[in-house]
Amino acid sequence: MKQPLYALMLLAAVALGGCQAMGSDPLAGDARALPAACQWPREPAASREAWVRAAMAELEARGFAIRSTDLALGVVSAERTTRQPGLGAIDEPWIDGGMGWGGWGHAGGGVHFGLGMRIGDEPVQVERVSLVVDDTRLMLTRDSRVVADDGRVIDSRPYNRDAFCREVSGAIQSRLLNREGQP
Incomplete structure (x- = not known):
């Protein structure tokens, strides 16, 4: 009889340990987990503010849209929202039906059948970008959430893509070069 109890305790310890190891924010990332293109060296000639x-x-x-900045810390947070036409059909029934019987002492019953389509807004993708400029490098992180019109999160994930980071880093460096060349 003791073996099932030990097995149950071991299973509970493993389950709780796994929850603790995951942390509270699944999108919080370690800089080492970022793609190489999402981290690049900071040219010392330009100031953190620049x-x-x-x-x-x-x-x-x-x-x-820029949501917050701190020039002294070198942090920029921005957000972009994009409609996702057609994605609202996910998990939305086209036909519904049901049957029920009266309650609270009343006799009765009924059957209903109909189209279960609802008319509403399409889901939106919300991309959030954070850029950190420290003394030696820049780090760019991006995450994406797709949110239904009722506030339900359909999808949520880190969205750090090499191509996006390369494009943004090159464009930022180009802006710095063009700015330095101006009087």
Whole structure:
């Protein structure tokens, strides 16, 4: 009889240990987990403020709205929302039906059948970007969430892509070069 109890305790310890190891924020990432293109060296010639301002201009040019910045810390947070037409059909029934019987002392019953389509707004993809400029490098992180019109999260994941990071880093560096060449 003791073996099932020990097995249950072991299973509970493993389950709780796994929850503790995951942490509370699945999108929080370690800099080592970022693709190489999402981290690049900071040119010492340009100030932290110049990098942040160039990053803000580039993200705004790409349709992101700047949500917060801290020039002294070298942090920029931005967000872009894109409608996802057609994605609202996921998990939405086309036909529904059911049957029920009266309660609270009343006799009765009924059957209903009909189209279960609902008319509403399409889901939106919310991309969030954070850029950190420290003394030696820049780190760019991006995540994506697809949210239904009722607030339900359909999809949520890190969205760090090499191509995006290369494009953004090159454009920010280009903005810095063009700015330095101006009087």
